[in-house]
Amino acid sequence: MDSVFDELYNNYHQDVFQFLFYMVRNREQAEDLVQEVYIRVFKSYHRFEGKSSEKTWLFSIARNVAIDYFRKQKGWKDKLLERFDWSSSQVKDDDPIPEEITVQKEEIQWVYKCLEYCTADQRAVIIFRFLHDLSISETAEALGWSESKVKTTQHRTLKLIKKQMESLYQKEGLTSEKVRVER
Amino acid sequence: MKKSEWSDREIERLLRQMPIIQDHRNPRDIYDNLSLKKRKMFSWVLPSIATAAALFLFLILGAKLMDRGPFSQLSLDRASDKQPSEQNIVMKKKEDALAIKESLSKPENLKQASKDLLKSAVYEDEVANGKVITYWIPDDQAQNLIPISTIVQDPENKSWLDIFNEKMTELNENKWGLADYYPLNAEFSYDKRNHTLDVNVPADHQYGQGSANELMFMNIIKKDISSNSNVKKVRLFTNGQPGIEFGNTGIKEEFNIEPEKNQAYFFYYPNDHKIPYLVPTTVSFKTIKEAIVAMKKDQPDLGLKKSMLLKLREKDISIRNKTLYVSMEKNSRINNDQFTLFSFEALLLTAKEFGIEKVVIKNPPSKQIGPFELTKENKVPIAPNLRKIK
Structure with a gap:
């Protein structure tokens, strides 16, 4: 096996995979996309200048791969429909929740559902910051943004998730909480 | 505690609790897949180059043929x-x-x-010793009739009508940029006694459908005959019975040929x-x-x-x-x-x-x-x- 691949795999594979999984919310798709990340990395590895850390560099490639995937997903038909059907962008809860999430407690499942209402960039910020524990500056590096943009996006996204959680709560109620109330 | 109110901190905490997701595939498989993909890309490039080359050739040859x-x-x-x-x-x-x-x-x-x-x-x-036969062929839009003439060497000294009938099957209208009209779905025969030319169509002929169609059929017969012979009268038959039924004109049994x-x-x-x-x-x-x-x-x-x-x-x-x-x-x-x-x-x-x-x-x-x-x-x-x- 390629030594570069070995090194990348050992150091970053699971991180990149997890990031892609939460971005596209589908294991098979994440598996395909992580391959694409490797291909792009190999193509441009010689151009990696070490200005940023290897990790943020890999994350930035993974994020670009995910964005490209979303663009491809949106064929011209969807783009057209989207123009006339605003409700479709509001409600899109048809993806099945992956097994890894369904075994978690209900609140976690809800957070996962709410992440769907975020844009790709918002989701990337949240995943980098809270799932991968990147700092604000690392996140900014991976996204090629300013730190203040990361901060405001993070703030807005948390607000959005909170709002979605509340509306979910009003719709469905939290069974675990009911249990708690009965006690 | 009212659970409908989550603080930012709580949301952050929940996010941090999200499960760790791992790729369980063997790294060797992933690597093999990668090289497969690389090869795939290559195998896709070659045929497309070949296709482009073929198209290029086709264009050049096509232009020459045109x-x-x-x-x-x-x-x-x-x-x-x-x-x-x-x-x-x-x-x-x-x-x-x-x-x-x-x-x-x-x-x-x-x-x-x-x-x-x-x-x-x-x-x-x-x-020289050949015979000249002229066929009137409609153009693509059926607007004009184009006279096309050919010289036929005729050692057996056949009549013009025999040659006309024989060569009618060999016309190459499409190559000439004209409409495919011949051979006519009709038999031409000469009646020596009455000096008439008899045109016999089968019962299922299409020449009576539509006024443009029937006019063209009659015009072509008139012009074909007047260009090639001195016959002055045409009699029409359907399946051996006198008369051809045309949608607009009705049944027509004969007409005279006056050279235009x-x-x-x-x-x-x-x-x-x-x-x-x-x-x-x-x-x-x-x-x-x-x-x-x-x-x-x-x-x-x-x-x-x-x-x-x-x-x-x-x-x-x-x-x-x-x-x-x-x-x-x-x-x-x-x-x-x-x-x-x-x-x-x-x-x-x-x-x-x-x-x-x-x-x-x-x-x-x-x-x-x-x-x-x-x-x-x-x-x-x-x-x-x-x-x-x-």
């Missing part, structure tokens, strides 16, 4: 019409034809002067062909002078283009002893090119329509157009638009 308009066909046909004893001439003609074909491949070259211009009609000296006279010949270009056919109008003119004046302008209704490129003096047109005398405007020129030659042939064919046998230009500014010597009188052709039928 350039072979009816004229190149005609020139080669005419070359092969000659007897084998004239082998050398045939070879020379073929070379000439090729040269012309090349010079004609671009329309602007058509105006170039060339020694090796070719006539399009059939002339007396070319027929005094028509003017125009240029007609089938779809994008660069070489025109010489085609007569459906209307007749009182005098040849009127016909010549009309030939100076396009007939857009019928898709016919002006055929009179010679600057003839309208005031000086006269006929004596079946010879037409015309003169050119002062200081006008006659180009020695293919279109001028076609234009001169249009004049000859139109003259023939008025019963004229020879044409003289009284003050020719140059001695010849291709094979036509302008200092002498020129005989009118036997038939227009010579094409070879295999």
Whole structure:
């Protein structure tokens, strides 16, 4: 096996995979996309200048791969429909929740559902910051943004998730909480 | 505690509790998949290069093939019409034809002067022992009927009708840019006793469907017969029974053939062909002078283009002893090119329509157009638009 691949795999594979999984919310798709990340990395590895850390560099490639995937997903038909059907962008809860999430407690499942209402960039910020524990500056590096943009996006996204959680709560109620109330 | 109120901190905490997701695949598999993908990309590149190359070749060859308009066909046909004893001439003609074909491949070259211009009609000296048969074939839009003539060598001395019936199956209308109309779904036979030509169609014939269809069928019969024979009367039969039923006209049993006279010949270009056919109008003119004046302008209704490129003096047109005398405007020129030659042939064919046998230009500014010597009188052709039928 390629030594570069070995090194990348050992150091970053699971991180990149997890990031892609939460971005596209589908294991098979994440598996395909992580391959694409490797291909792009190999193509441009010689151009990696070490200005940023290897990790943020890999994350930035993974994020670009995910964005490209979303663009491809949106064929011209969807783009057209989207123009006339605003409700479709509001409600899109048809993806099945992956097994890894369904075994978690209900609140976690809800957070996962709410992440769907975020844009790709918002989701990337949240995943980098809270799932991968990147700092604000690392996140900014991976996204090629300013730190203040990361901060405001993070703030807005948390607000959005909170709002979605509340509306979910009003719709469905939290069974675990009911249990708690009965006690 | 009211659970509907989460703080930012709580959301962050929940996010941090999201499960860790791992890729359980073997790294070796992932690596193998990668090299597979790399190879796949490569295997996709080669065929696309091959496709591009094939398309490129196709375009080049296609363009070459397209350039072979009816004229190149005609020139080669005419070359092969000659007897084998004239082998050398045939070879020379073929070379000439090729040269012309090349010079004609671009329309602007058509105006170039060339020694090796070719006539399009059939002339007396070319027929030798052959027989000339003319078929009237509709164009693609079924607007005009184009007379196409062919010379048939006939050692058995068959009647014109036998040759007509025989060769009708071999017409190559599509190659000529015309509509596929022949062979007619009808039998032609000559009734010697009554001097009539009998046309018998099968019961399931389509010629009666639609007024344009039936008119065209009758026109083609009339023109085919009057161009090739002196028969004056046609009787119609369906499956041996008298009469053919036409949707609009009703049942028609017979009609007379009156040769159409005094028509003017125009240029007609089938779809994008660069070489025109010489085609007569459906209307007749009182005098040849009127016909010549009309030939100076396009007939857009019928898709016919002006055929009179010679600057003839309208005031000086006269006929004596079946010879037409015309003169050119002062200081006008006659180009020695293919279109001028076609234009001169249009004049000859139109003259023939008025019963004229020879044409003289009284003050020719140059001695010849291709094979036509302008200092002498020129005989009118036997038939227009010579094409070879295999």
